[in-house]
Amino acid sequence: MEMFCYQCEQTAGGKGCVKMGVCGKDPEVAALQDLLIYLLKGIGFYGQKILEKGKKIDKETHKFVMDAMFATLTNVNFDAERFVEYINKAYKIKENLKELAGNIEENIPDAANYKIPSTKEEMIDDAKKVGVMADEDLDQDIRSLRELLIYGLKGMAAYAHHAYVLGKTDETVNNFFYKGLAATLNDNLTIDDLFNLNMELGQVNFKCMELLDSANTGAYGNPEPTEVLITKKKGPFIIVSGHDLKDLKELLEQTEGKGINIYTHGEMLPAHAYPELKKYPHLVGNYGGAWQDQQKEFDNIPGAILMTTNCLQKPRDSYKDRIFTTSIVGWPDVAHIEEVNGKKDFTPLIEKALELGGWQEDEEEKKILVGFGHNTVLSLSDKIIEAVKKGDIRHFFLIGGCDGARPGRNYYTEFAEKTPKDTIILTLACGKYRFNKKDFGKIGEFPRLLDVGQCNDAYSAIKIAVALADAFECDVNELPLSMILSWYEQKAVCILLTLLSLNIKNIYLGPTLPAFISPNVLQVLVDKFNIKPISNAEADMKEILG
Structure with missing residues (x-):
């Protein structure tokens, strides 16, 4: 089975991954992601028709669209069974929107009429007909601008997701997902039309990033210049990677008084600058470097790891038993912590950290400075x-x-x-x-x-x-x-x-x-x-x- 994906910078040969994703994504997951995007385009078609009639779309649908888009972003979710669940839910949502849209007096694109099969194997077969290169006759510039729009929407979905979990949402941002997805099915749009839509996406994403900034600073205060320890401290520990500050906050609350040190990793480093997070004394420092070094840095590590968002790499056997995923993130046979009634129970993660015991001695202290957000600099x-x-x-x-x-x-x-x-x-x-x-x-x-x-x-x-x-x-x-x-x-x-x-x-x-x-x-x-x-x-x- 082959695949085609060229959404990231490291794509094979600078052209596209066709045997296996450089990221670790296998052809099965790649196919299911393609099919999910195809269904999301159908959701976009009906969603846009509903909005054009002046009707509103419910917040649960908004959340599904942003989460499903986010799940297909590079290095986020590699679990085929989770994508089957997304596909089944996407189909139900598409059919609900179809009913809400009512009579449509125009040709309905195939993605909007698509009916999903009952098995994963049949889904994978269908995906071969709807992937990036399925239409060999499509003008390459049209394809390029459509894919640029899709990948931009995936990125914005990540930011919209993070704002949403902190209670911040915006109708302009939510509604543009339907407009953008629907546009990729519209054969009447010219190169200029698609270029302008990409520029519009840029403007909407600026609003989305402003929304997320407001969500983060509203919940945790304005970042302020802060020295961060980058060396090890003796004792049990948990490393938290990704972008989700809410997950970090909940973990800090659940580990208070338990003798566990919390380290950030990768994109979580800026958390140390937020007043409402750095007030926890057991948020002790940052471990390691960027995401691509995690396999080496996590190798046989005597502590537990929580991946809150991208960027996840294939876990080595030497730490597969101590890495946990949550939210959108997933890897087959890796422990996953679900949210129940708005809360997450990190007990298995905490117990694993205590069991492993942590580092045996302190390293000589070294620190770096973070926290120069716009409030501080201005x-x-x-x-x-x-x-x-x-x-x-x-x-x-x-x-x-x-x-x-x-x-x-x-x-x-x-x-x-x-x-x-x-x-x-x-x-x-x-x-x-x-x-x-x-x-x-x-x-x-x-x-x-x-x-x-x-x-x-x-x-x-x-x-x-x-x-x-x-x-x-x-x-x-x-x-x-x-x-x-x-x-x-x-x-x-x-x-x-x-x-x-x-x-x-x-x-x-x-x-x-x-x-x-x-x-x-x-x-x-x-x-x-x-x-x-x-x-x-x-x-x-x-x-x-x-």
């Missing part, structure tokens, strides 16, 4: 502006994004190291692990490296840039600011669409360009926004600074 804006006007700060570099294992990503380390001492580095997402443990010194009272947060905190970076542009009475593109971005999966796609929809230009992007972007679409992006593939750190630095 509170210092007068001093920053003065430093720029005096010539103390010559340039700002935003260096960050999704990290990955492909060779060539050392570019971002080299670039950070080559930044002149009169420049400031803003960084976010797991791309920062390439250099965030290095000492870049200070400019006056400002650390040269300012950790803005995780990938959804791109909203903070944009807000900072817009505020500086307002202060200097110029366009964002006229600021002494350069964006050096890495991408890996679909959250990075929707962030890029957001930046482009705000007409932010001259972005350096790497380590490779997306395989799903056709040459013609790429040329439009280059012509319109001057997107630049990274070359080498020295040459790009010279081009930027002159």
Whole structure:
């Protein structure tokens, strides 16, 4: 059985995974994900018809759409049986929306009329007819823009999910999922139509990231500069990876007084800066680096691990008995903790940590600084502006994004190291692990490296840039600011669409360009926004600074 997937940066040969996903996704799971997306397009068709009639769609359907989209994002869910459940539920929802939509006086696309079979094997057979490359005659630019829209929607689904679990939702965001999904079934849409829809997605995702920022800060306070331990402490421990701050908070509550140290990992590092999370003394530090190092870092580890969202890799046998998933995340035969009546019981995770005993001694302490979200940075804006006007700060570099294992990503380390001492580095997402443990010194009272947060905190970076542009009475593109971005999966796609929809230009992007972007679409992006593939750190630095 073969597959085809090219949604992530590490896709095989830079063209597409056809035997096995580089991420670890097998052809069976790939097929079921394709079929789920096909059903979601059918949901989108009926959902859009309902919205056009001025009717509303219930919040349970909104939640299913965002969760199902999120489940197909790279490195999230690898469990075939969970996808069969999603497919069965998607079909029921599609049929319910079909009834609610009423009479439709136009040709109904196949995805909206599709009836699911009863077995997983039949579902996999059907999936072969509906995958990315199923329609061999489809114009490659149309395919490219449709896939760009789908992957952007997957990324936005992750952010919408995180906001939703904290009680924040927005009808504009919710409703755009139906509009975007329906658009991929509409053969009457031109290249210009689809391009404009991708730009609209960028605008809607900006609203979604703002919503998530409001949810996180409303629940846990504004991030503040905080030193974080990055070395081991003696005793039992649990490592928490992913993005879900609510899961972390519940675990902190359930482990109080139990003698268990809690470490963040990967994208969870910014949690240490939130007042309502860092008040727990047993949130002791951050363990390890970016997601792609987890197999090595978790190997035979004497503690338990909780994966709250992506990025999950295939667990090695040496720690498969001590890694737990929750929420959207899944791997076959790995313990999964479900939410029951709005709460999660982490007892099995806690018991495993106590059983394993943890590290036997303390390491010599080392710390890094996090917590430079928009609230903190903008509170210092007068001093920053003065430093720029005096010539103390010559340039700002935003260096960050999704990290990955492909060779060539050392570019971002080299670039950070080559930044002149009169420049400031803003960084976010797991791309920062390439250099965030290095000492870049200070400019006056400002650390040269300012950790803005995780990938959804791109909203903070944009807000900072817009505020500086307002202060200097110029366009964002006229600021002494350069964006050096890495991408890996679909959250990075929707962030890029957001930046482009705000007409932010001259972005350096790497380590490779997306395989799903056709040459013609790429040329439009280059012509319109001057997107630049990274070359080498020295040459790009010279081009930027002159």
